[in-house]
Amino acid sequence: MVHVAVTGGAGFLGARLARELLAAGTLAVAGGAPRPLSRLTLIDRAAIPDDLAADGRVTSVRGDLPGLLAEASGPDSPDGTGARDGPDGTGARGGPLGGADVIFHLAAAVSAECEADFDLGMHANLRATQTLLAACRAQGASPVVVYPSSLAVFGGSPEHPLPAVVDDRTAPNPQTSYGTQKLIGEHLLADYTRKGFLRGRAIRLMTVCVRPGRPNAAASGFLSGIIREPLAGQRATCPVPPDTEVALASPGKAVTALLRAATCSGQAWGDHTAVTMPALTVTVAEMAAALERVAGPRAAALIDWSPDPAIAAIVTGWPGRVRADRATRLGLSPDQDFESVIRMHAPQFG
Amino acid sequence: MVHVAVTGGAGFLGARLARELLAAGTLAVAGGAPRPLSRLTLIDRAAIPDDLAADGRVTSVRGDLPGLLAEASGPDSPDGTGARDGPDGTGARGGPLGGADVIFHLAAAVSAECEADFDLGMHANLRATQTLLAACRAQGASPVVVYPSSLAVFGGSPEHPLPAVVDDRTAPNPQTSYGTQKLIGEHLLADYTRKGFLRGRAIRLMTVCVRPGRPNAAASGFLSGIIREPLAGQRATCPVPPDTEVALASPGKAVTALLRAATCSGQAWGDHTAVTMPALTVTVAEMAAALERVAGPRAAALIDWSPDPAIAAIVTGWPGRVRADRATRLGLSPDQDFESVIRMHAPQFG
Numbered sequence: 001m002v003h004v005a006v007t008g009g010a011g012f013l014g015a016r017l018a019r020e021l022l023a024a025g026t027l028a029v030a031g032g033a034p035r036p037l038s039r040l041t042l043i044d045r046a047a048i049p050d051d052l053a054a055d056g057r058v059t060s061v062r063g064d065l066p067g068l069l070a071e072a073s074g075p076d077s078p079d080g081t082g083a084r085d086g087p088d089g090t091g092a093r094g095g096p097l098g099g100a101d102v103i104f105h106l107a108a109a110v111s112a113e114c115e116a117d118f119d120l121g122m123h124a125n126l127r128a129t130q131t132l133l134a135a136c137r138a139q140g141a142s143p144v145v146v147y148p149s150s151l152a153v154f155g156g157s158p159e160h161p162l163p164a165v166v167d168d169r170t171a172p173n174p175q176t177s178y179g180t181q182k183l184i185g186e187h188l189l190a191d192y193t194r195k196g197f198l199r200g201r202a203i204r205l206m207t208v209c210v211r212p213g214r215p216n217a218a219a220s221g222f223l224s225g226i227i228r229e230p231l232a233g234q235r236a237t238c239p240v241p242p243d244t245e246v247a248l249a250s251p252g253k254a255v256t257a258l259l260r261a262a263t264c265s266g267q268a269w270g271d272h273t274a275v276t277m278p279a280l281t282v283t284v285a286e287m288a289a290a291l292e293r294v295a296g297p298r299a300a301a302l303i304d305w306s307p308d309p310a311i312a313a314i315v316t317g318w319p320g321r322v323r324a325d326r327a328t329r330l331g332l333s334p335d336q337d338f339e340s341v342i343r344m345h346a347p348q349f350g
Numbered sequence: 351m352v353h354v355a356v357t358g359g360a361g362f363l364g365a366r367l368a369r370e371l372l373a374a375g376t377l378a379v380a381g382g383a384p385r386p387l388s389r390l391t392l393i394d395r396a397a398i399p400d401d402l403a404a405d406g407r408v409t410s411v412r413g414d415l416p417g418l419l420a421e422a423s424g425p426d427s428p429d430g431t432g433a434r435d436g437p438d439g440t441g442a443r444g445g446p447l448g449g450a451d452v453i454f455h456l457a458a459a460v461s462a463e464c465e466a467d468f469d470l471g472m473h474a475n476l477r478a479t480q481t482l483l484a485a486c487r488a489q490g491a492s493p494v495v496v497y498p499s500s501l502a503v504f505g506g507s508p509e510h511p512l513p514a515v516v517d518d519r520t521a522p523n524p525q526t527s528y529g530t531q532k533l534i535g536e537h538l539l540a541d542y543t544r545k546g547f548l549r550g551r552a553i554r555l556m557t558v559c560v561r562p563g564r565p566n567a568a569a570s571g572f573l574s575g576i577i578r579e580p581l582a583g584q585r586a587t588c589p590v591p592p593d594t595e596v597a598l599a600s601p602g603k604a605v606t607a608l609l610r611a612a613t614c615s616g617q618a619w620g621d622h623t624a625v626t627m628p629a630l631t632v633t634v635a636e637m638a639a640a641l642e643r644v645a646g647p648r649a650a651a652l653i654d655w656s657p658d659p660a661i662a663a664i665v666t667g668w669p670g671r672v673r674a675d676r677a678t679r680l681g682l683s684p685d686q687d688f689e690s691v692i693r694m695h696a697p698q699f700g
Contacts, residue, residue, distance in 0.1 A: 075469040079429035118545060119425040157621035160519060171521035180541040184534050191530040271507035
């Protein structure tokens with residue numbers, strides 16, 4: 001029997017991951033044999049979708065992560081006042097993680113909102129991750145922790161120009177608070193793993209596209225908006241120059257990468273450093289051209305090309321080209337082309 | 351008038367730095383004109399040496415850093431309960447930093463004690479640094495913050511073997527909790543600097559040798575012990591193989607690097623990433639040979655060569671060779687040879 005917990009479980013990726021886990025009904029944890037999924041705990045400030053709430057295996061926990069987990073964590077939690085009551089961590093079993101075997105830590109504040117509100121990012125990304133790791137350690141059972149990191153850990157600065165192609169060995173050099181917080185999480189996860197407190201798997205996701213639903217505050221949000229809105233007959237703004245290269249992955253590829261991180265053996269995963277997932281590289285001009293081929297020129301004409309220096313500075317600072325050798329060895333692959341990515345989002349154009 | 355604060359101000363490097371600052375009497379902050387040193391605040395859990403306490407410019411603040419600074423920091427402090435009472439940060443002026451223009455953050459737990467006691471390192475290194483940065487931000491005046499990082503941010507792992515020579519662009523890959531905590535501090539400092547909250551200068555120090563006084567809990571402590579103890583007629587143990595290469599700097603070179611970080615202009619410093627200081631590379635066998643040349647064969651015979659796998663694993667995981675281009679451009683240089691390093695420690699053999 002496997003108990004899985006997902007932070008950010010009401011979000012777009014979290015809910016999609018939850019549906020895939022429930023549909024599969026089993027999970028092969030860290031290279032072991034598949035075991036039945038007995039319990040799925042979804043932790044989020046927001047309510048989870050009705051279809052998930054209706055599944056008898058699902059438990060919903062609502063609240064702000066650091067606050068929820070503070071009492072279940074130990075002296076390594078950021079405020080140092082965790083209530084772990086003994087060296088065996090038995091006092092923590094009652095926390096919202098409930099002794100989960102696998103934790104997907106998807107809860108996060110996104111890039112542009114962390115740039116606009118520094119304290120929000122420090123709380124929702126750094127402090128939440130620190131508290132989560134402390135709570136996982138306090139469980140005393142070395143759970144598998146899948147941590148989605150980001151391409152935003154990379155960046156260029158005068159002493160460290162960004163290479164044309166980033167690979168698994170490129171030195172991270174974040175140029176945003178979001179990227180900094182994600183990178184710090186990678187290093188904490190690696191050290192907790194090295195110490196045997198948990199089995200961490202950090203995987204750097206690409207910009208997920210096409211993200212359904214309403215726009216979010218990610219600097220990369222427009223990369224979904226310029227496809228999603230025109231397909232729904234609405235205008236959308238592209239804030240970066242047409243020749244901007246971006247590294248994308250469809251929602252399906254992102255969920256596959258998260259699941260692979262949970263299921264592959266420690267030996268196959270390699271060491272404790274983060275794995276960069278494969279990307280489809282396109283320019284935004286190519287994205288618009290693909291939209292035109294799929295949905296016609298009237299759809300593509302709904303894109304307003306209106307540069308926004310703040311957004312462009314963030315997005316053009318991320319690498320557009322990725323060489324993902326480790327992820328390829330793990331069996332992960334990029335999307336084939338951007339037209340198929342659009343058709344996955346809008347099957348009526350298939 | 352310049353107000354300087356030094357955390358860890360009662361320690362060996364902190365006290366030596368304090369003496370150099372007081373003797374100079376002026377400090378040219380971040381490329382500005384030299385200004386008189388009006389106040390020197392030394393923050394430490396331990397009492398400061400008598401000669402420093404006797405100087406009228408010195409204020410001693412005793413206590414544990416996170417606790418001391420918690421009330422002077424803001425919502426970005428790790429426990430999120432900072433008492434900053436307004437957006438201008440005026441409420442923080444009364445904290446122990448007292449509005450210092452330059453802060454040297456030397457307080458830290460050392461490598462072997464952080465490996466032995468994970469919670470100690472998380473508290474004394476990570477939480478203390480987070481609280482200090484939050485308190486500096488809360489001052490609202492963008493102070494210069496000199497942060498000694500360490501060669502321990504580098505390391506080798508299966509997916510990321512350590513190169514023969516590390517340079518300013520080598521990707522850090524810490525293999526100890528101490529190295530992880532130091533690296534996280536580098537990244538936090540860079541982001542606080544990018545946001546304009548402070549002017550951070552992270553400089554990766556080498557193993558300081560010969561460190562006077564009593565042995566400490568650093569894994570590298572024996573590198574001073576095998577010189578210091580025999581010079582005092584006492585036995586000392588070398589826990590690593592004789593051909594182990596180590597990257598060293600004398601106390602004088604370390605203090606010079608810290609001062610240079612405080613005084614050079616932002617433009618000369620470069621970007622927000624850490625600068626690796628120059629090193630003298632020697633094997634421990636060469637160190638013993640130099641000891642014999644300086645103090646005779648009876649001194650060198652006091653070294654017991656007795657491998658300790660735990661210490662050897664940490665120390666041989668650090669790079670022995672450094673190419674320090676950025677530091678060289680800043681005017682920093684390595685010690686010339688190890689005999690002169692011994693004679694600096696023991697001038698009676700000069």
